[in-house]
Amino acid sequence: MELVTKMKQTFSPKPKRESKDRLNIYTISQLFNQLVNFQQLVKSLRSFIGKGQLIRVDVVLDCIGLAIDNMMQSMMYDRHDFELQFNRIKEELERINVRCSDIKIKSLYPRLIKMDLVINSPPKELTLLSIQAILEGITNEPLRLIVEKTKGKQTKIKIYSSNQFKIDHAVSYVGKDGNKVSGDSYIYENFTNGQTFIAISDGMGNGELAHKESSEALKILKCLLSFNIPIKTAIQTLQQLKQHSNANERFFSLDVCMIDRERQRATFYKKGATPTFFIRDHQIELINLAQLPVGVMSDQDVDHVTLDLQEDDILIMCSDGIVEQYPDITDLEHMILGQVGIPPKHMAKNILQTTVSKHKGKIRDDMMVLVVEYKRQGVSQAQYAS
Known part of the structure; x- marks a missing residue:
C-alpha cells in the first residue's frame, strides 16, 4: 500500500498547472527506464543465484527492496525538482525581458542537463550570454547553448551540460x-x-x-x-x-x-x-x-x-x-x-x-x-x- 501511495503522489495530474502535467511526462519516462533496469536486475539475480542453490530469501528481498526504495525516492525528488526549476527558470528569464513560449526540461541530473527553450524574439549575443549566466546560476554548472532554429519571431535554444x-x-x-x-x-x-x-x-x-x-x-x-x-x-x-x-x-x-x-x-x-x-x-x-x-x-x-x-x-x-x-x-x-x-x-x-x-x-x-x-x-x- 505504501508503494501505491507514493506512486499516486508522484504521478497524479494537476489540471490547473500545465507545467506540472508536462513535467510528469518526463518523470514517467524516467520511471520506465528504471523499470527496465529493475527487470534486468531480477533477471541477473535469477541467473547469478542459479537454480536449486541455497540462499536466504531475506537477502534477495533486501536487494530488491533496496532498488525499489531508491527508485521511488528518485522519482519523488525528480518531480519536485522539475517543478521548482521550471518556475525559477521562467521567472528569472522574465526578469531580463525574455519571454518563453515553451520550456522543456528533459534532464536536470548534474552534468547531464538537457533543456529546450522557445523564446518569442531572436536573442542578440548579449541576451544569449545573459540567458546562459542565469541558467548556470540555477543549475550550478557550466552549460553549452546552441541556437538551433529561428522561425519568424521565435527562436529555439538547446541547453546542455558543457561536458568538458x-x-x-x-x-x-x-x-x-x-x-x-x-x-x-x-x-x-x-x-x-x-x-x-x-x-x-x-x-x-x-x-x-x-x-x-x-x-x-x-x-x-x-x-x-x-x-x-x-x-x-x-x-x-x-x-x-x-x-x-x-x-x-x-x-x-x-x-x-x-x-x-x-x-x-x-x-x-x-x-x-x-x-x-x-x-x-x-x-x-x-x-x-x-x-x-x-x-x-x-x-x-x-x-x-x-x-x-x-x-x-x-x-x-x-x-x-x-x-x-x-x-x-x-x-x-x-x-x-x-x-x-x-x-x-x-x-x-x-x-x-x-x-x-x-x-x-x-x-x-x-x-x-x-x-x-x-x-x-x-x-x-x-x-x-x-
Whole structure:
C-alpha cells in the first residue's frame, strides 16, 4: 500500500498547472527506464543465484527492496525538482525581458542537463550570454547553448551540460588456450548521475561457467548503481548474495573504477583484483587494495582509493592472467610506458599481444586489458547552429 501511495503522489495530474502535467511526462519516462533496469536486475539475480542453490530469501528481498526504495525516492525528488526549476527558470528569464513560449526540461541530473527553450524574439549575443549566466546560476554548472532554429519571431535554444571531459576506452581479451569464451568480463556504463562505471571481474577457473558468474555479477552491480545506490552498498549487497548462494565455494575478483568526469576524480574499489596502472607524464603509480575476492566473506569492509584526474591521464586495468606473466611487475610497467602516446584501442591490443608472445603464443590463463584515457572535449560554451 505504501508503494501505491507514493506512486499516486508522484504521478497524479494537476489540471490547473500545465507545467506540472508536462513535467510528469518526463518523470514517467524516467520511471520506465528504471523499470527496465529493475527487470534486468531480477533477471541477473535469477541467473547469478542459479537454480536449486541455497540462499536466504531475506537477502534477495533486501536487494530488491533496496532498488525499489531508491527508485521511488528518485522519482519523488525528480518531480519536485522539475517543478521548482521550471518556475525559477521562467521567472528569472522574465526578469531580463525574455519571454518563453515553451520550456522543456528533459534532464536536470548534474552534468547531464538537457533543456529546450522557445523564446518569442531572436536573442542578440548579449541576451544569449545573459540567458546562459542565469541558467548556470540555477543549475550550478557550466552549460553549452546552441541556437538551433529561428522561425519568424521565435527562436529555439538547446541547453546542455558543457561536458568538458570525456573518456576514451578500449578492451582486448582472450580466453585460456585461445578460446573465444573467457572467464574475464568487463563493463562500461555512463549513469544519469554523471559518473562512469568501469569494471573487470575474473571468474574462478575458465570457460562458460566462469564467464557467466563474472558477467552476471557486473550486471547486478550496474543495475544497483542505476538506482543511485552508493557503490559501497552495491558491492556489499553483491557480497551477501554470493556468500549466501555459494554452495560450491566459488569466488570471483572485482576491479571497479568510478569516474566523475566533471569533478575530475576517480575512485577505485578492488576485491581480489590486480593493481591498476595510473599513468601521468610518463610516470606510473600502482593503485592496489588488499581485499579478498567476492564470495569469501559477506561482511568484509569495502575500501577505496580516490585520485584527482588531469587531462591525458591513463588508467590500465588488467586481469591476473596478464599480471602473472611478469614475475617482476616493473617489466610490465616498462612495457606499458612504451605504449603511451597511441590510441587506447591500439594500446590495449599491443599490451595483450606482447604478453601472449612472452610464452611463444601459449595462453596459460584468461587475459584481459582495459585502457581508459581521460580527455578534454574542447567545445565552446555558447554557439549558433549552422
